Amino acid sequence: MEALTAIGLIANIVQFVDLGAKLIGSAKEMRDSASGMTVENKSLEEVTIEMRDLTSRLDPPTTKAKSDDEKALRRLAQECRELSDQILRLLKKVAPSKPNSTLRYMRSAFKNIKYKDEMRELEDKLAKCRDQLHLQFSKLTSLEVQGQLHALATLAHTNDGMLRTMEQQMKRLRQGTCVASLSVEAQDQIKTLLGLTRLTLEGKAAHNILSSLAFDEMRTRAETIQEEHCDTFRWIVDPNAEVDDTTLASNARELYLSWLSRGRGIFHVAGKLGSGKSTLMKFLFDHPETQQQLLKWAGEAKLVVINHFFWKPGKQSLQKSFNGMMRTLLFDLLDAHPELTKIAFPGAWARMTEEDKFSEFRIPMSLQITLDALLALLNDEAVQRSYRFCFFIDALDEFEDSPQHDDRYMVDALRSWVQTSPNTIKLCVSSREHNVFVNAFADGPRIRLQELTRHDMECFTRSKLGSIPEAAIRERLTHDIVDRSDGIFLWVVLVIKQLRQALEDGRDTSSFEEELATLPTELEELFEHLLKSIPKSQRKKASQIFSMVQEHETLPIKLSLLSCLHLDTYQADQQEKFATKRLSALPSLNMQDEYELHTWSKQLGHYYKAIVKD
Structure with missing residues (x-):
């Protein structure tokens, strides 16, 4: 089995437990937002509040309408205000009532789905009402403007000395909104309404472009x-962290921190397959020291720090393509600073903002466009x-695209960015060697991860071998495992899982020590060893489980790993009988019974060995 394929299988099995992915994603989006609302609902709320406030000012109770046209305008303004209030009440109804409550977020996600059609209907009504308001205003102004233009033209024939003044007034009238039949206050409010409507259109255009950039997964x-793991990787940001080689860790830390605070170009995290590069990249991106050092580099400019993780085993081609990376980076960048959208997409921006309507607009996001x-x-x-960009891009070796877009194409593009604007952008990237x-990346700073993580692996191993009472045996096993790992963190994780399973099965540590000496040190060979260690009597069911996971990735529904409980029933009853069974007749698992959970997990563990993580 190819190593990357095997790793992909691990991830697919772990992801197999996902239930209601879209619902949970909506709940997570609400939980992560400051307002407790989805991005779409928050955007709708802002637009609706703006429309409600503006129409309220358009119909002030302290003044009376002077003409029938102004009365009609006020009636439409009142209708817009009522629709706005209905939308805001519905948004409040679907929003989570209690912050920081997962259950409330899940309920809110259900309400979003339940009231989706009602919300859409109200949005459509508000858009139509707004269009009618605009038409009524156009009708109100056109006759008055035409009359004033005609009067000015007549004066031009009778008084040549006023010609220049009249031309200026005509130009001002054509461009302005001055209407004598409206009060001065109403004229000012309408001008404000039109100006803020422009801002609303621009906000909608920015939202449409973000939606065009986004993609599933x-x-x-x-x-x-x-x-x-606790205390791992601290050596790259903390001078007080415990390390195995003080000099190496100190050099790596100085290299990284100095690049953040005053360096340029590309910082390269190199490492073997399974050495922990992705975990380190996530650690670096999230660590506050990274932000603090980058702020020194940015100075008075606005700092934008975003990331992308290539994922070759991903089921979406965009998860491993160059365009997928471009769309992710641009989405995060423009989401953080929407004012940059019109610079990045001037053509689409002009088209969307010139169309005076709140319609959805999608643009194809090809690689060339991004x-x-x-x-x-x-x-x-x-x-x-005014801006400084720092991109963290993980797993360049998992990039996979069309034949004309190979690895060389990608690295040339990355280097061209930092050469085009060396003071504006820099990149931290990771890859295999x-x-x-x-x-x-030979000219830039680089660290080799497998040379720096021995102490991290020892800490991890000790924490997982706490069930072994003899301290001397724990230390000996720790050193033996780390010595044989050759810097591959994933190798350590898989071997420790094998050891813990062996101890659960009643084997003593001496027998495992003998087996440890025979384990292959390369990941691909280790995967093969683990698969071969599955007893022959259980290989058929193990193969079925793996096949289920792979097939599951092509289906529109999500099942849990509990589905594996039904394999025996499926085979015993034959396919046609199994399909007609009631759920109550199928075997079930008591999630509250720890003994039953342990027994089932142990049984399933025989089929997939150490390939599924705890």
Whole structure:
């Protein structure tokens, strides 16, 4: 089995337990937002509040309408205000009533789905009402403007000395909104309404472009990366962290921190397959020291720090393509600073803001379009003066695209960015030590991860072997495992899982020590060893479980790993009988019974060995 394929299978099995992915994603979006609302609902709320407030000021109770046209205008304003109030009440109804409550967020997610059609209907009514308001205003102004233009033209024939003044007034009238039949207050309010409507249109255009950039599974890889084990990787930001080689760790830390605070170009995290590069990249991106050092580099400019994680085993091609990376980076950048959207996408921005309506608008996001968008930002003088970008890009070796877009194409593009605007952008990237990456980033700072993580692996191993009472045996096993790992953190994780399973099965540590000496040190060979260690009597069911996981990735529904409990029933009853069974007739698992959970987990563990993580 190819190593990356095997790792992909691990991730797919772990992700197999996902139930109601879209519902949970909506709940998570609400939990992560400051307002407790989804992005779409928050955007709708802002637009609706603005429309309600403006129409309230358009119909002030202290003044009376002077004409029938103004009365009609006020009636429409009142209707818009009532629709706005209905939308805001519904948004309040679906919003979570209690912050920081997962259950409330889940309920709110259900309400979003339940009231989706009602919300859409109210949005459509508000849009139509707003259009009618605009038409009524146009009708109100057109006759008055035409009359004043005619009067000015008549005066031009009778008084040549006023010609220049009249021309200026005609030009001002054509461009303005002065209407004698409306009060001065109403005229000012309408002008304000039209100006803020422009801002609303621009906000909608920015939202439409973000929606065009987004794609399914955009965050999946980042969300599945395991958090670092306690105290691991601290050596790269903390001078007081315990390390095995003080000099190496100190050099790596100085290299990284100095690059953050005053360096340029590309910082390269190189490492073997399974050495922990993705976990380290997530650690670096999230660590507050990274932000503090980058702020020194940014100075008075606005700092934008974003990331992307390539994921070759991902089921979406965009998870491993160059365009997928471009869309993720641009989405996060423009989401943080929407004022840059019109610079990145000037053509689409002009089309969407010139159309005076709140319609959904999608643009195809090809690779060339997204590349042009980023280059437009990097080449813009205002951006160069006022912004600083730092991108963390993980797993370049998992990039997979069309034949004309190979690894060399990608690294050339990355290098061109930092060459185009060296003071504006810099990159921290990670990859395996393939020649194309080693050669391309030879001139910049680099660390080799497998040379720096021995102490981290020892800490991790000791924490997992706490059930072994003899301290001498624990230390001996710790050193033996780390020595044989050759810097591959994932190898340590898999071997320790095997050891813990062996202890659960009643084996003594001496027999495992003998087996440890025979384990292959390369990941691909270790995967093969683990699969072969599955007893022959259980290999058929193990194969079925793995096949279920792979097939599951192509289905529109999500099942849990509990589905494996039904395999025996499926085979005994034959397919047609199994399909007609009631759920109550199928075997079930008592999630509250710890003994039953342990028994089931132990049984299933025989089939997939150490390939599924705890």
